Amino acid sequence: MNGKLIPVFVLAALMSCSQPPVKEQGPRPVKLVEATSLNVVEKSFSGVVSPDQFSDLAFKMSGPLISLKVDEGQKVRAGQVVAEIDPQDFKWEYEAKKASYQTAQAQLQRAKKLLSKQAISKQEYETTEASFSNAEAAFNYAQNQLEQTKLRAPFDGFIQKKYVENYQKVQAGQGIVCLINPSKLQIQYTMPETNITYFTTPYTIYVEFDNYKGQLFKAKVKDYVEASPDGSGVPVFLYIDDPNFNLDKYKVAVGFSCRVILNIESLSFNEGAVLVPISAIVAGEENKNKYVFVYNNQTQKVERRQIKEAELVGKDNVVVTEGLTAGEMIVSAGATRLVDGQQVKVLTD
Secondary structure, eight states, X not given: OOSOEEOGGGHHHHSOOOSXXXXXXXXXXXXXXXXXXXXXXXXXXXXXXXXXXXXXEEOSSOEEXXXXXXXXXXXXXXXXXXEEEOOHHHHHHHHHHHHXXXXXXXXXXXXXXXXXXXXXXXXXXXXXXXXXXXXXXXXXXXXXXHHTTEEEOSSSEEEEEEOSOTTSEEOTTOEEEEEEOTTSEEEEEEEOGGGGGGGGSOEEEEEEETTSTTOOXXXXXXXXXXXXXXXXXXXXXXXXXXXXXXXXXXXXXXXXXXXXXXXXXXXXXXXXXXXXXXXXXXXXXXXXXXXXXXXXXXXXXXXXXEXXXXXXXXXXXXXXXXXXXXXXXXXXXSGGGOOTTOBEEEOOO
């Protein structure tokens, strides 16, 4: 709708020929288009599907990598071992702490018996008990360290990227792989910084995936940055809250392209004004009146209806101020050969 406005008198030169329509035998094939409200401004942006839940998996300790069990694109389950560093040093530490723990445990049991017979003082027992607590904590820590030599997936997902190769030494906190949850997706797109004001007015957002053309899904803004971080635009993140959207039915994944459609309420035109393609308008005799053919879905027939034009928008669309309401379906191709009440066959291509 961002085209340059052109005075309506230029429309006459663009209209189809004004000869009376010829009656056709049988339903005539036509294409339809919806009359859209001019109280809603539509903006369109290119978007991409990105993960809403992802994680760069890393070890909490350093060591040589001895096993990298996954490939990029591979699916993994929660708890599955993804990689492992050499556990030998941690095993020795674990065995030593385990022995100390078992010794302290035995000493505590003996101290309990001696205390019950009043063979040792309360203070001596408490000292033994403290030693056992320290040994137990050290053992649990060593056990945990040994377990963490195996890097496990925290949730079901797939490996998007590997950052290292097997057998190299890795550092604590160094990324090993990037794990993505394919069932939790979001839409990411960039809009001009000046367009952020649209979010302060009533609006609706839809997402149309490139591999499901014509299917619009309602979405909501999850997050966006107030200002462009590098001057290229403001990153906006959406989530789809449409009950008709199901990943089992609509096979979309990270990296898929889509179109984000932002509808903003506007008061730029009189209430009730609609936008229609110029190809839908048919001129009457001597171009005195203009008409469109409105499609009735129940009868599959068309109604010839007089309209009032206002102005041309861009090269292909006309503002209609009287005769139509938003949402009505009108003939956009084949209108010049129709008559009032004629049955038609709608083309979907």
